[in-house]
Amino acid sequence: MDCIFCKIIDKETPSDIIYENDEVIVIKDVNPKAPVHLLIIPKKHIPSVNHIEAKDKALIGDLILTAKEIAEEKNLKGYKLLINVGREGGQIIDHIHLHLLSGRPIELP
Numbered sequence: 001m002d003c004i005f006c007k008i009i010d011k012e013t014p015s016d017i018i019y020e021n022d023e024v025i026v027i028k029d030v031n032p033k034a035p036v037h038l039l040i041i042p043k044k045h046i047p048s049v050n051h052i053e054a055k056d057k058a059l060i061g062d063l064i065l066t067a068k069e070i071a072e073e074k075n076l077k078g079y080k081l082l083i084n085v086g087r088e089g090g091q092i093i094d095h096i097h098l099h100l101l102s103g104r105p106i107e108l109p
């Protein structure tokens, strides 16, 4: 499958990995829009929020829980979590991901 995030997950494409477990990987965004800009990506290829199914509930919850844990670890005072959905929603990569943005100034991706 020609998916850049699947290739990052499979280590076929290099990336700056912040955290990884069996379900989720967290990488630095290659083109950061804020001083801290991380992407929290499920290892399962789900194209977008529009493709989430009931069986994915726990996995989607994990994305937010992972964001919270990383923010805690990095002592972030505040942050934004963002999911773009569809081209008109600003989504470029068709593999669901949660943006974690922090620091100032924050320009939304």
Ligand code: 5GP
Pocket (backbone or CB within 6 Å): 004, 015, 016, 027, 028, 029, 030, 031, 032, 039, 083, 084, 090, 091, 092, 093, 094, 109
């Ligand atoms: P989207 O617009 O789909 O919500 O966000 C995609 C994000 O992935 C963008 O912020 C973009 O900078 C980032 N991105 C695109 N290609 C790569 C890549 O190859 N490596 C990393 N680390 N980030 C990428």
Ligand code: ZN
Pocket (backbone or CB within 6 Å): 003, 004, 005, 006, 007, 044, 045, 046, 094, 095
């Ligand atoms: Zn993928």
